[in-house]
Amino acid sequence: MRGRIIITGATGSMGAAATLALAGQGHSIVMACRNIVKAGTIRDSILVRVPDAEIDIKLLDLSSMDSVCEFVNDLGTEPIDALFNNAGTISRSYSITSDGLENTFAVNYFGPYLLTRLLVPRMREDARIVNMVSLTCRFVTVDENSLRPEPKDFSQLGTYARSKQALLRFSMEFSRRYPGICVNLADPGIVNSNMISMGRWFDPLADRLFRPFCKSPDKGVKPALNALSSSAKDRYFVGSHSKSIPARFLDPEMDLILWQETESILSSFIPRICN
Ligand SMILES: NC(=O)c1ccc[n+]([C@@H]2O[C@H](COP(=O)([O-])OP(=O)(O)OC[C@H]3O[C@@H](n4cnc5c(N)ncnc54)[C@H](OP(=O)(O)O)[C@@H]3O)[C@@H](O)[C@H]2O)c1
Structure with missing residues (x-):
């Protein structure tokens, strides 16, 4: 397959x-990308x-649902062959976006949800759609109450993991709902990127002990590249x-509850373009 591919977070380690x-x-x-200047440097x-x-740069801030809508409106009419929902964040502390959503959930879940729809x-x-998940998904459970965590429910890793499972x-x-489109998941493992900094005092120590054993971004992104080049669907690409x-x-009932x-x-954003 050759075609037009949208990559979110293309300024990040694995996105680049x-x-x-x-x-x-x-x-x-x-x-x-949310940082056009950084994207320009990478493109150059x-x-x-x-x-x-052939590389085009377009502004997309996944923490803002208006930005997602503007991105889609600005995209032109050329058909899309693949979407790689790669961007992600791991907020250190609880914060709320201008849409009233918890920030990690906005960037990792609501933004990609709206963009894809x-x-x-x-x-x-x-x-083809490839969504970047994480091995942390397996350590949490998610239900409809997880989508808008209260401050008391927030933890850096726990909220990140729940957003990825969502x-x-x-x-x-x-x-x-869209059986003609091939949707797959990619799990990069643990990759040496900005993402794995916790923003804590022990980061320099962890960097010395831990980072040498992490995968390079080139290696970490391989499962996603394999997924993008595959005609399989509903597969979990890892290694x-x-x-x-x-x-x-596997819990289709919960998947449906979360969708609804x-x-x-x-609801105030979806009717603008979605059927
Ligand atoms: N690193 C790991 O060990 C690991 C493990 C499992 C899964 N993952 C997932 O892999 C994906 C790529 O991560 P990475 O390791 O390559 O991290 P990274 O280097 O930190 O890249 C993250 C990318 O997401 C972008 N981003 C963050 N907030 C955004 C927002 N509000 N709107 C639009 N873009 C935003 C960043 O933009 P800026 O450049 O502007 O900051 C950057 O391009 C993420 O989904 C992450 O959760 C990573």
């Missing part, structure tokens, strides 16, 4: 690695290595292979 790899394969890339460095790369009408029939459950419900979605996550609850929370 994916942009280089996919542009090098001849795809036309849309870098969907890729153009040195791949002079005929809004892009459906522009996707080719056999389009994204995983969204992927499965989406796949049931160099893919497997069925782990049984612990999310629609209700985002």
